[in-house]
Amino acid sequence: MIDQETIGLLLKGVNGVTWQSLVMIGISFVLFYLAIAKDYEPLLLLPIGAGCLLANLPLSPLVASDGMLKVLYDMGVGNEMFPLLIFIGIGALTDFGPLLENPKFVLLGAAGQFGIFLTLLLALLLGFTTNEAASIGIIGAIDGPTSIYVSGILAPHMLGPITVAAYSYMSLVPIIMPPVVYFLTTKQERAIRMPYSSRKISRRTRILFPIIVIALVGTLVPFATPLIGMLMLGNLMKESGVVERLTKASSNEIANAVTLFLGLAIGSTMVGTDFLKPSTLFILVLGLLAFGLDCAAGVLFAKVLNWITGGKVNPIIGAAGISAFPMAARVCQRIAQEEDFENFLLMHAMGANAAGQVASVVAGGVVLALMGAGG
Amino acid sequence: MRRYTLNISDREFIVDVQEIDADNFEVVVGGETYQVNLASEENLAEATITPGFAPSAASAAAASRKSAVSRPAPVAAQATPTSTPAARKPAGGGKGTQTAPMPGVILEINVKPGDTVTRGQQVAILDAMKMHNVIGAAQAGTVAEVFVDAGQAVDHGTPILKFKE
Numbered sequence A: 001m002i003d004q005e006t007i008g009l010l011l012k013g014v015n016g017v018t019w020q021s022l023v024m025i026g027i028s029f030v031l032f033y034l035a036i037a038k039d040y041e042p043l044l045l046l047p048i049g050a051g052c053l054l055a056n057l058p059l060s061p062l063v064a065s066d067g068m069l070k071v072l073y074d075m076g077v078g079n080e081m082f083p084l085l086i087f088i089g090i091g092a093l094t095d096f097g098p099l100l101e102n103p104k105f106v107l108l109g110a111a112g113q114f115g116i117f118l119t120l121l122l123a124l125l126l127g128f129t130t131n132e133a134a135s136i137g138i139i140g141a142i143d144g145p146t147s148i149y150v151s152g153i154l155a156p157h158m159l160g161p162i163t164v165a166a167y168s169y170m171s172l173v174p175i176i177m178p179p180v181v182y183f184l185t186t187k188q189e190r191a192i193r194m195p196y197s198s199r200k201i202s203r204r205t206r207i208l209f210p211i212i213v214i215a216l217v218g219t220l221v222p223f224a225t226p227l228i229g230m231l232m233l234g235n236l237m238k239e240s241g242v243v244e245r246l247t248k249a250s251s252n253e254i255a256n257a258v259t260l261f262l263g264l265a266i267g268s269t270m271v272g273t274d275f276l277k278p279s280t281l282f283i284l285v286l287g288l289l290a291f292g293l294d295c296a297a298g299v300l301f302a303k304v305l306n307w308i309t310g311g312k313v314n315p316i317i318g319a320a321g322i323s324a325f326p327m328a329a330r331v332c333q334r335i336a337q338e339e340d341f342e343n344f345l346l347m348h349a350m351g352a353n354a355a356g357q358v359a360s361v362v363a364g365g366v367v368l369a370l371m372g373a374g375g
Numbered sequence B: 001m002r003r004y005t006l007n008i009s010d011r012e013f014i015v016d017v018q019e020i021d022a023d024n025f026e027v028v029v030g031g032e033t034y035q036v037n038l039a040s041e042e043n044l045a046e047a048t049i050t051p052g053f054a055p056s057a058a059s060a061a062a063a064s065r066k067s068a069v070s071r072p073a074p075v076a077a078q079a080t081p082t083s084t085p086a087a088r089k090p091a092g093g094g095k096g097t098q099t100a101p102m103p104g105v106i107l108e109i110n111v112k113p114g115d116t117v118t119r120g121q122q123v124a125i126l127d128a129m130k131m132h133n134v135i136g137a138a139q140a141g142t143v144a145e146v147f148v149d150a151g152q153a154v155d156h157g158t159p160i161l162k163f164k165e
Helices: A004-010 A019-036 A042-056 A068-077 A081-093 A097-101 A103-111 A114-125 A130-141 A144-154 A156-171 A173-184 A203-220 A222-240 A244-268 A278-308 A315-321 A327-339 A346-370 B055-062
Strands: B002-008 B011-021 B024-029 B032-037 B097-099 B104-109 B122-128 B131-136 B141-146 B159-163
Touching: A019 A042, A019 A156, A042 A068, A042 A156, A042 A244, A068 A081, A068 A244, A081 A144, A081 A222, A081 A244, A097 A103, A097 A203, A097 A346, A103 A278, A103 A315, A103 A346, A114 A130, A114 A278, A114 A346, A130 A144, A130 A156, A130 A278, A130 A346, A144 A156, A144 A222, A144 A346, A156 A173, A156 A244, A156 A278, A173 A278, A173 A315, A173 A327, A203 A222, A203 A346, A222 A244, A222 A346, A278 A315, A278 A346, A315 A327, A315 A346, A327 A346, A327 B131, B122 B159
Parallel strands: none
Antiparallel strands: B002 B011, B011 B024, B024 B032, B097 B159, B104 B122, B122 B131, B141 B159
């Protein structure tokens, strides 16, 4: 009755197991562990882990041509819509007040993107193509949506590892950033107090800021228009105060739903045969390096500012010039407080961090322009 | 802008203080304008302004011509006659009130009047920009009074607690 063919059909799943799929399933378990036990960016790593697990099960109908994960990918990752939708939510959550109070910190945000270009050069030396190298460098800004956006255009085949690197490092900011800061600063520098100072920022300024940034950045760096446009749209909705329902929906419901879709779709790109290559390892290592270099560039530039101002800028806040808003600023505050519990430089770090948020988007646009994307 | 009318030894002074930002003020005394920078702020004791209180503060304002003063006179709203210059020691040894270092919401108060604390010991948690900041005691001593409750929004400089003399 039960012939060879029937058994073959019944065991199709078991026979479809490959060593790559087993390794990838193991990786999905690591992602689950980081998300659930370690609480590292669980909102992203858990769906990514689930996408990875589901995509690597034998025959995985979910990534077949009409599979749900494939549909999600085509719906919002392949065409860049998901990262842009998330940016509206990020804009609605970002308070540019501390930056408007201390506009000079925009320089720290710019300095914080320096590592991107150093890493780009290094990746070129290691034999990556220019497009791949640019996508890897962007990881250094620790700005997930921008990384997805840029690599989706320049190197879609590397989207999986780049996204995993960007979001893993984002969750590792509290672990990776302090050693860089400690290495580059002295105890005296870290103890420089930056007392709270604020100017009253008028509502008009807060509303005009996102509009002017859209127009200015959009004109100077057209490739950054989608990202900066959505980021500042979210911020305009927040600051205008007239569309509270839209602001809430963008920063909660829409951002949450899209985060789930994005995580699953990204996880589904981590199919063993594509993911388990030496280049993935290089991406992870180079991404980490880019992150470290971005922090270092920010800190070194803050030291220059400190020297110019005659000792009024604590170099720690330079590290907040990367993106990863607002976590980077919080880590800076924690480092400062370890040296001197009465030092509250959080608002200054927030200013540098908000600048980094904008600067990483601009850097993404500059990279796209340099690579001649879009023909 | 705030206007302070001070009576110092029966002479009346009108002091106008314009806050430019948290630590810079424009102070107008007797028709002359001074740019005043607040270098440090310590609350040495808690009291309301009384007409007779001002000597130390007024002299500070007078001394402020061009140079920065350690404390712009009119902002010394909480000073009392006891806050003579001699009592102005650095935070470590001084007695007085501890204020919020930045705007935010008090999440927790960890001490109550009568508690003895060491310098740096956690007295409160301040949520600023969604970050939980530990506020450490500015000095060792006994807590005399706590001015804020959990859940209360505070501004930069809002008194949090006062230490016993």
